[in-house]
Amino acid sequence: xxxxxxxxxxxxxxxxxxxxxxxxxxxxxxxxxxxxxxxxxxxxxxxxxxxxxxxxxxxxxxxxxxxxxxxxxxxxxxxxxxxxxxxxxxxxxxxxxxxxxxxxxxxxxxxxxxxxxxxxxxxxxxxxxxxxxxxxxxxxxxxxxxxxxxxxxxxxxxxxxxxxxxxxxxxxxxxxxxxxxxxxxxxxxxxxxxxxxxxxxxxxxxxxxxxxxxxxxxxxxx
Amino acid sequence: xxxxxxxxxxxxxxxxxxxxxxxxxxxxxxxxxxxxxxxxxxxxxxxxxxxxxxxxxxxxxxxxxxxxxxxxxxxxxxxxxxxxxxxxxxxxxxxxxxxxxxxxxxxxxxxxxxxxxxxxxxxxxxxxxxxxxxxxxxxxxxxxxxxxxxxxxxxxxxxxxxxxxxxxxxxxxxxxxxxxxxxxxxxxxxxxxxxxxxxxxxxxxxxxxxxxxxxxxxxxxx
Numbered sequence: 282x283x284x285x286x287x288x289x290x291x292x293x294x295x296x297x298x299x300x301x302x303x304x305x306x307x308x309x310x311x312x313x314x315x316x317x318x319x320x321x322x323x324x325x326x327x328x329x330x331x332x333x334x335x336x337x338x339x340x341x342x343x344x345x346x347x348x349x350x351x352x353x354x355x356x357x358x359x360x361x362x363x364x365x366x367x368x369x370x371x372x373x374x375x376x377x378x379x380x381x382x383x384x385x386x387x388x389x390x391x392x393x394x395x396x397x398x399x400x401x402x403x404x405x406x407x408x409x410x411x412x413x414x415x416x417x418x419x420x421x422x423x424x425x426x427x428x429x430x431x432x433x434x435x436x437x438x439x440x441x442x443x444x445x446x447x448x449x450x451x452x453x454x455x456x457x458x459x460x461x462x463x464x465x466x467x468x469x470x471x472x473x474x475x476x477x478x479x480x481x482x483x484x485x486x487x488x489x490x491x492x493x494x495x496x497x498x499x500x501x502x503x
Numbered sequence: 504x505x506x507x508x509x510x511x512x513x514x515x516x517x518x519x520x521x522x523x524x525x526x527x528x529x530x531x532x533x534x535x536x537x538x539x540x541x542x543x544x545x546x547x548x549x550x551x552x553x554x555x556x557x558x559x560x561x562x563x564x565x566x567x568x569x570x571x572x573x574x575x576x577x578x579x580x581x582x583x584x585x586x587x588x589x590x591x592x593x594x595x596x597x598x599x600x601x602x603x604x605x606x607x608x609x610x611x612x613x614x615x616x617x618x619x620x621x622x623x624x625x626x627x628x629x630x631x632x633x634x635x636x637x638x639x640x641x642x643x644x645x646x647x648x649x650x651x652x653x654x655x656x657x658x659x660x661x662x663x664x665x666x667x668x669x670x671x672x673x674x675x676x677x678x679x680x681x682x683x684x685x686x687x688x689x690x691x692x693x694x695x696x697x698x699x700x701x702x703x704x705x706x707x708x709x710x711x712x713x714x715x716x717x718x719x720x721x722x723x724x725x
Binding site for chain 2: 321353374428
């Protein structure tokens with residue numbers, strides 16, 4: 282047998298008030314915000330590119346690219362012709378509401394229908410922080426394994442949608458979609474899931490359609 | 504063009520003194536410690552299993568499994584017949600020297616030649632904290648992409664060894680090993696790298712041989 286030892290309790294700052302404030306500002310501007318999360322290499326930027334290209338005629342889109350220090354992704358997004366700001370976390374592993382709000386203020390959202398925050402590549406920390414977004418979308422890629430809901434439960438618990446990406450690689454990995462979804466649903470019975478490949482485009486239509494419907498529902502509630 | 508905005512400076516606790524203390528304790532016990540890092544799903548546990556099976560006759564091995572909250576990996580390692588303790592970070596995204604030292608004290612290392620810390624799945628935070636380990640080994644898996652040194656530079660800067668895992672999946676991913684290594688070497692010219700597959704066993708011998716040589720060099724220096 283082995284022991285289980287709790288090394289440290291998480292000390293959480295009061296992030297909720299900041300998130301509520303930002304959510305109010307977004308609402309006043311009619312800006313719907315998506316917080317896109319996932320591990321490094323899960324395909325956040327590739328999914329983002331396909332999503333932007335599918336929706337940029339319909340909505341005025343802006344992107345906040347959060348990275349530890351590089352600006353590779355912001356350059357890529359900038360080339361798509363949407364407004365983008367690079368947010369540097371200065372080594373931090375997540376974006377909190379305060380950092381997000383500063384990004385929003387810097388970027389300006391007066392002319393923005395859809396604002397997407399590409400969070401820092403990490404399955405742990407970003408899950409803990411409400412950024413003020415209307416929708417939390419997480420990406421799990423097939424090569425990461427179907428056991429991730431067991432090991433990083435909070436991300437699956439807090440997300441509204443789980444995109445299972447890189448399904449074109451299913452033949453080479455031992456990944457059980459049903460089992461993965463069942464594990465995620467045990468944590469969060471309302472989680473919506475789409476199997477996609479940002480590489481081949483498979484499944485992207487369903488995801489885009491669902492995202493649009495979420496935006497429309499929210500707009501009708503304003 | 505887009506703006507680059509520094510949202511927050513990292514506030515680092517003084518971790519160095521704790522790490523030095525632990526390193527001294529390990530030295531007095533003749534225990535060589537490895538800090539194994541990598542993203543969720545990069546294959547830390549699979550590499551660990553192969554490494555333990557290859558070295559458990561030669562060295563008395565113990566493992567500290569750090570996880571946010573589950574104990575799936577500790578159960579797996581326990582089945583190999585080596586001593587293991589589960590460390591729960593309580594939501595935190597990394598192990599620091601203090602948490603590691605508490606784990607070491609709880610586990611006891613009197614009878615241990617090789618102590619392996621499987622850090623929390625994360626390419627960002629664990630890189631920032633010296634745990635007191637003699638060797639920092641990171642795993643990057645092929646599906647994550649060869650651009651990761653550009654986006655998560657600190658991990659590559661601080662690691663002694665980069666294991667490129669899942670090389671059996673090279674045919675299905677656009678991953679350039681040379682480019683990846685070149686990017687890592689630009690950050691850390693001394694980084695040692697092995698291309699392996701914990702699935703097929705490919706490349707494991709070279710890695711095991713190198714790890715053994717590191718342990719032996721250290722023991723000879725005691």
